[in-house]
Amino acid sequence: MRVLGIVALCAALGGCASSSADITPAYVSPVAYQTYTCQQLALEAQSISIRAATLSGAQDSQRTKDGWATAAAVVVFWPAAFFVGGDKQTAAELSQMKGQMVAVEQASIAKKCNIQFKGERPPGT
Secondary structure, three states: OHHHHHHHHHHHHOOOOOOHHHOOOOOOOHHHHOOOOHHHHHHHHHHHHHHHHHHHHHHHHHHHHHHHHHHHHHHOOHHHHHHOOOOHHHHHHHHHHHHHHHHHHHHHHHOOOOOOOOOOOOOOO
16 A cells, blocks of 8 residues: 555656556557568567567666655655656657567568567557
């Protein structure tokens, strides 16, 4: 319950990092992957997945740090509020990686590759 309160307070203040799950994919055209073979698409998807997982971990870690700094600012030490700021660069890169994964998946479907994609799905699919 205390953590939920911290997250709610953090969200209310607006400076905390977003959860990686809440970051939506940026649009990336699947045309960029038209010339890729199925094997190249599979390798690209694997590479993007590894980078996105790393970014997701960094984003969620920053969110946790921001939550604790917010709690400290409110409860104990107000100057801790200056440490709350999120990480917009990581969020933007994660959004781009998610968008690239959607584009690779769309190219894979168009080429009728038999690549299994797991995880988040873009809205409407």
